[in-house]
Amino acid sequence: MSVVAPLSFQDLILTLHDYWGKQGCAILQPYDMEMGAGTFHTATTLRALGPDPWNAAFVQPSRRPTDGRYGENPNRLGAYYQYQVILKPSPPDLQELYLGSLHAIGIDPLLHDIRFVEDDWESPTLGAWGLGWEVWCDGMEVTQFTYFQQMGGFDCKPVSGELTYGLERLAMYIQNKDSIFDLVYNNATADRPAVTYGDIFRENERQMSTYHFEVADTDMLFDAFKKATAECESCLQHVLPIPAYEQAIKASHIFNVLQARGVISVQERASYMGRVRDLAKGSCQAWMAKNGWAA
Amino acid sequence: MTDFLLELRSEEIPARMQVKAKEDLARLFNDALAKAGLAAVSVETFATPRRLALIATGLPMATDAVSEETKGPKLGAPPQAMEGFLRKTGLTQDQLIERDGVYFAVVEKAGRQTADVLAEAIPAIIRAFPWPKSQRWGAASVSTESLRWVRPLQGIVALLGDDDVPCEIEGICSGAATMGHRFHHSGTIHIANAANYAAKLRDAHVLVHFSERCRIIRDGAKAAAEAAGLRLVEDEGLVVENAGLTEWPVPMLGRFDAGFLDVPQEVIQLTARVNQKYFVCHDKASKLANAFVCTANIDAHDNGAAIVAGNEKVLAARLSDAKFFWEQDLKVALDDQAKKLAQITFHEKLGSVADKVDRVAKLVRWLVEEGIVKGASADDAERAARLCKADLVTGMVGEFPELQGIMGGYYARAQGESDAVADAIRDHYKPVGQGDDVPMAPVTVAVSLADKLDTLAQFFAAGMPPTGSKDPFALRRAAIGFLSLLLQNDLRCSLKGMLVATGAGASFAILEEFLIDRLKVQQREAGVRHDLIDAMFSLGGEDDLVRLLARVKALQAYISTAEGANLLAAYKRAANILKGSDPVSPALDTARDALMADPANIALLSALDIAEPQAKKALAAEQFEDAMAALATLRAPIDRFFEEVMVNDEDAAKRAFRLGLLARFRDAVTQVADFSKIEG
Numbered sequence: 001m002s003v004v005a006p007l008s009f010q011d012l013i014l015t016l017h018d019y020w021g022k023q024g025c026a027i028l029q030p031y032d033m034e035m036g037a038g039t040f041h042t043a044t045t046l047r048a049l050g051p052d053p054w055n056a057a058f059v060q061p062s063r064r065p066t067d068g069r070y071g072e073n074p075n076r077l078g079a080y081y082q083y084q085v086i087l088k089p090s091p092p093d094l095q096e097l098y099l100g101s102l103h104a105i106g107i108d109p110l111l112h113d114i115r116f117v118e119d120d121w122e123s124p125t126l127g128a129w130g131l132g133w134e135v136w137c138d139g140m141e142v143t144q145f146t147y148f149q150q151m152g153g154f155d156c157k158p159v160s161g162e163l164t165y166g167l168e169r170l171a172m173y174i175q176n177k178d179s180i181f182d183l184v185y186n187n188a189t190a191d192r193p194a195v196t197y198g199d200i201f202r203e204n205e206r207q208m209s210t211y212h213f214e215v216a217d218t219d220m221l222f223d224a225f226k227k228a229t230a231e232c233e234s235c236l237q238h239v240l241p242i243p244a245y246e247q248a249i250k251a252s253h254i255f256n257v258l259q260a261r262g263v264i265s266v267q268e269r270a271s272y273m274g275r276v277r278d279l280a281k282g283s284c285q286a287w288m289a290k291n292g293w294a295a
Numbered sequence: 296m297t298d299f300l301l302e303l304r305s306e307e308i309p310a311r312m313q314v315k316a317k318e319d320l321a322r323l324f325n326d327a328l329a330k331a332g333l334a335a336v337s338v339e340t341f342a343t344p345r346r347l348a349l350i351a352t353g354l355p356m357a358t359d360a361v362s363e364e365t366k367g368p369k370l371g372a373p374p375q376a377m378e379g380f381l382r383k384t385g386l387t388q389d390q391l392i393e394r395d396g397v398y399f400a401v402v403e404k405a406g407r408q409t410a411d412v413l414a415e416a417i418p419a420i421i422r423a424f425p426w427p428k429s430q431r432w433g434a435a436s437v438s439t440e441s442l443r444w445v446r447p448l449q450g451i452v453a454l455l456g457d458d459d460v461p462c463e464i465e466g467i468c469s470g471a472a473t474m475g476h477r478f479h480h481s482g483t484i485h486i487a488n489a490a491n492y493a494a495k496l497r498d499a500h501v502l503v504h505f506s507e508r509c510r511i512i513r514d515g516a517k518a519a520a521e522a523a524g525l526r527l528v529e530d531e532g533l534v535v536e537n538a539g540l541t542e543w544p545v546p547m548l549g550r551f552d553a554g555f556l557d558v559p560q561e562v563i564q565l566t567a568r569v570n571q572k573y574f575v576c577h578d579k580a581s582k583l584a585n586a587f588v589c590t591a592n593i594d595a596h597d598n599g600a601a602i603v604a605g606n607e608k609v610l611a612a613r614l615s616d617a618k619f620f621w622e623q624d625l626k627v628a629l630d631d632q633a634k635k636l637a638q639i640t641f642h643e644k645l646g647s648v649a650d651k652v653d654r655v656a657k658l659v660r661w662l663v664e665e666g667i668v669k670g671a672s673a674d675d676a677e678r679a680a681r682l683c684k685a686d687l688v689t690g691m692v693g694e695f696p697e698l699q700g701i702m703g704g705y706y707a708r709a710q711g712e713s714d715a716v717a718d719a720i721r722d723h724y725k726p727v728g729q730g731d732d733v734p735m736a737p738v739t740v741a742v743s744l745a746d747k748l749d750t751l752a753q754f755f756a757a758g759m760p761p762t763g764s765k766d767p768f769a770l771r772r773a774a775i776g777f778l779s780l781l782l783q784n785d786l787r788c789s790l791k792g793m794l795v796a797t798g799a800g801a802s803f804a805i806l807e808e809f810l811i812d813r814l815k816v817q818q819r820e821a822g823v824r825h826d827l828i829d830a831m832f833s834l835g836g837e838d839d840l841v842r843l844l845a846r847v848k849a850l851q852a853y854i855s856t857a858e859g860a861n862l863l864a865a866y867k868r869a870a871n872i873l874k875g876s877d878p879v880s881p882a883l884d885t886a887r888d889a890l891m892a893d894p895a896n897i898a899l900l901s902a903l904d905i906a907e908p909q910a911k912k913a914l915a916a917e918q919f920e921d922a923m924a925a926l927a928t929l930r931a932p933i934d935r936f937f938e939e940v941m942v943n944d945e946d947a948a949k950r951a952f953r954l955g956l957l958a959r960f961r962d963a964v965t966q967v968a969d970f971s972k973i974e975g
Contacts (some may be wrong), residue, residue, distance in 0.1 A: 051437055072797070073615075073616075073619065074615070075612045076616075081716035089432075089433050089434045089436060089437070090432050090433055090436075090447075091433070092433055092447070094447070095306055109477075109478040109593070110478055110479070110593060110596055111590040111596060111597060111601050111602075112595075112602060112605065113592055113593055113595070113602045113605075114477075114478070114592075115540060115592055116307035117540065118307075118310065118311070119305075120428065130430070130582070130687070131428060131429075131430040131445075131446065132446075133307060137605065138601070138602050138604075138605025138606050138608075138609065139571050139573075139589060139605060139606040139609040139610070140605060140608070140609040147430050147431075147432050147446075147447070149430055155439050156431075156436070156587050157436060157437045157438065157439060158431075158433065158434060158435070158436040158437045159431050159432050159433065159436040161432075163517055173605070175448070177861065178608070178611075210583070213411055236507075264545060276774065
């Protein structure tokens, strides 16, 4: 067997782009707003609604302020990257397509133990749920595989298949690294050395953790949450579901920062999440109505 | 006679659902057969992650022909009745037969081909299948009425003998083709008939017998541990779960850094078991070893080296997270953690967890100071109560909620609390349901009892008892725990007194009844009769549950003897005669001398004179067997009385006297138990 150098972080993304592009997916760019997961991208949330076919793949930078560890934990980040694929309606060979993508990035299923382990996905802030699995590679969760049943409180007609790859975990696996920060990001040439994930992002992790846990102005954030809520409602009144939804995303992120800052009590938590869910649901409802789709 | 094979192939079925799915498939299939008048000699079911299958043997090729007779109108009935009957049956009048003045329609139903019955039954079984959760998928899901299955259904194999049973559901057509192992076998496999199903799949790296996969995992995991000089911590739940995750299970041993063994072993075991489905191992000294056994689903071509390395890495990452939480939590005193409980709602009507802790702490002190829980220091007990919920806000319990209590025990010991206090914090959730260990250490008993008592009293006082199958606050479990603690520790006290001490509210009638009901459920397993519990409880005044149960047991022992059964029969007879009449004892005294002549009367009366005070004395001394023995002396005289004496004598004075005598007998028995509640 010839020894091939494992994919760099960027080649992992490029390989997936190439693979899913060949399957007929539109390769999109990340949504240019702070969000907790690729599912928040309008290409997933809004496009999962309605009858029109939709096939897309994209990287989504995902922010989880409470998961920040000042760049000191080798397995946790406050900001990371998800690779998201959405296929609507879910094709009959979705599992085969997915396994083909693992093959493309160099995972041999007769050398590594690939398993589909029950994991039903639910996003309380999006009013969404689906059935599926977390996909294990030698015991490590590398992908969330979901058949969306509801989005924004509406039945998905038809059902979309959604794949969410954790890029850092997958790269750690492929490159056999024990720390995210040691991941090789790009490909060295004779006169240009490779950089690591840590070279690029560790300082961001340090500063953003300090900001989210210690510095963020909570009065400003509470105020911003209120304003985003009001703005969302105003957009809905003007029958503008996309800008309304953007305000819902904004409110969701502000809520996440407030959580990290530790100023939302357990009692209040559910009520804040409920408010974000109402905004997201309202936006989805307006999107359905604007397109003339029946619930 | 022939055999039938059905395989429903789908994307991966959750492991936890497979055993139940096998049962459901057998049941639905047998029902469908029975409805058609068919039966199989045997039905065997199979489940793997990707298929649910069934083999029925000894099926007839067709159902028997039957002639069905339907009763129609009488001769000479109005013409409308006849018209209606003919319309319903689709016959003409000359096709009817007449018997005893009534028309009958006789329809000869030819036997049906079993294949036809099955072709109809398969889609019906699929549509009716009771998965705990099911989904829609694919293009058909534009309609919410589209087929649902646990995960997308991909193929159906249906073979009767060597022949296809053709059927179709939402574009999936049955046939003889299936798939082998996802990675070890590519392309389709053709199954000839039920007899070669298992063998064909075995050749394609699929073991369809759930029990065989379980055995391979059970034995293989044990052997892997032994080969490393270790002993597997057996776990049948994990065996079954891994069997549900694999079609070709291969257990393998991996290692982790011994440095992680500083973390409490429950944490290691939990993260290995719950998150990763790994077994853990003990070393020769029965200490947790730095090894685990994972179960792969392939025979890897490097013999699993890469798989073991990968799993080791995942576990190391999880353990380093756990170690981080452990070390962080140790930096904060439990007293400081406890302050944060004010932020956690216990229930919106019942305040925060801090409020609950405060109530429990007071109740604990009361239980000890009243002498209900003996052998505990009130200060220790209160200290344990004040800290018992503090671990809820630690990082570790946030990550592993199942470790509540256990972690609190570790953190308490680490900050220098006494063993009594740390043990109480660790064990105060116990017993969790029937069969769990019941705490016996006094401080633990006090905290555990107070915690459950508070929960019960508060929820009932706030009007939130369990209803029907709904018990969102697990009050039934709390009640069983409460009762087990009382009974096993022989805690003597008035139930009412304890309920009042909770300070939860005024009336506890519903809660008392609920607890008695739970007592019946709990004691059923021990063979204690529920009607005897009622017989004691309905006396009123007996709310010391330990004493109540002792009385019930003495009663049960007596009632189950021939003598006891006779006495019960005599009681019922007496109560029956007395029903409606309300005899007055004075008649007894005044008429006594005149009416004493009857020897049966004399015998009963003198027996009562002795037995009544004896029983009373024995009850006061809690000598319940003696009380029963006193009652037993009444058996012969009451039998004789019934044999020789006519109660309803024409002479009013005699009748009143005899009724009075019977009433006295009834009351003597009733001071021991309310025999009217006893069944049989």
